[in-house]
Amino acid sequence: MEKVNLADKFALFSEQWKPKIVGELNGQHVKLAKLQGDFVWHHHDNEDELFLVIEGQLDIEMKDGTISLSEGEFFIVPRGVEHRPVTRAEAHVLMLEPTTTLNTGNIQGERTVEEPDWL
Amino acid sequence: MEKVNLADKFALFSEQWKPKIVGELNGQHVKLAKLQGDFVWHHHDNEDELFLVIEGQLDIEMKDGTISLSEGEFFIVPRGVEHRPVTRAEAHVLMLEPTTTLNTGNIQGERTVEEPDWL
Numbered sequence: 211m212e213k214v215n216l217a218d219k220f221a222l223f224s225e226q227w228k229p230k231i232v233g234e235l236n237g238q239h240v241k242l243a244k245l246q247g248d249f250v251w252h253h254h255d256n257e258d259e260l261f262l263v264i265e266g267q268l269d270i271e272m273k274d275g276t277i278s279l280s281e282g283e284f285f286i287v288p289r290g291v292e293h294r295p296v297t298r299a300e301a302h303v304l305m306l307e308p309t310t311t312l313n314t315g316n317i318q319g320e321r322t323v324e325e326p327d328w329l
Numbered sequence: 330m331e332k333v334n335l336a337d338k339f340a341l342f343s344e345q346w347k348p349k350i351v352g353e354l355n356g357q358h359v360k361l362a363k364l365q366g367d368f369v370w371h372h373h374d375n376e377d378e379l380f381l382v383i384e385g386q387l388d389i390e391m392k393d394g395t396i397s398l399s400e401g402e403f404f405i406v407p408r409g410v411e412h413r414p415v416t417r418a419e420a421h422v423l424m425l426e427p428t429t430t431l432n433t434g435n436i437q438g439e440r441t442v443e444e445p446d447w448l
Contacts, residue, residue: 213396214404216403233379233403235377240379278332282335283333284335284359285333307355308355
């Protein structure tokens with residue numbers, strides 16, 4: 211039963227595109243990630259996914275449009291929707307998704323993180 | 330499918346202790362609330378509850394100690410744990426909890442919000 215300071219947790223890692231788990235509630239994980247560049251197009255069959263920008267800017271590209279997020283903004287990608295996170299500079303992002311969620315969704319590849327670390 | 334800007338949403342209401350729903354995913358609601366003063370002691374039988382401070386300070390009092398949260402800090406109150414949110418000045422808080430969650434948990438009273446509004 212400890213609080214989580216987001217800035218302190220972000221200071222603990224530098225890897226990009228490797229979400230770290232910082233909390234769990236009701237079958238969901240709270241994750242932090244540093245993102246820069248283009249990710250892979252993917253979707254999650256059974257999981258809605260929330261992206262909250264803590265620092266920087268993040269685009270969520272979808273087939274029918276792009277949502278551009280700045281600090282203090284979030285977007286929920288509904289299950290089944292193809293999407294691709296894209297950033298120009300490094301963005302610090304809080305994600306919320308079921309504990310069953312794989313970062314690359316339906317696409318298994320070199321960017322897949324099978325078992326994210328707890329911070 | 331729209332993004333949510335937290336500051337814009339907080340600007341839409343001034344009532345304290347009346348959580349507003351701003352998102353839904355995986356059976357959870359994302360809620361925003363303005364809190365000031367002492368709430369009622371209560372617990373949630375089946376719901377873990379996350380409090381993330383967006384602005385100000387928030388104490389989560391529990392029977393065996395208090396967690397003091399500042400901006401950018403969150404705490405998850407596990408189901409079953411008696412707690413009481415307390416603030417001196419107004420705090421702006423993002424909460425995450427199952428859609429079934431009643432703000433006053435096991436205690437029904439004048440501060441209970443039966444059906445929170447969507448913003």
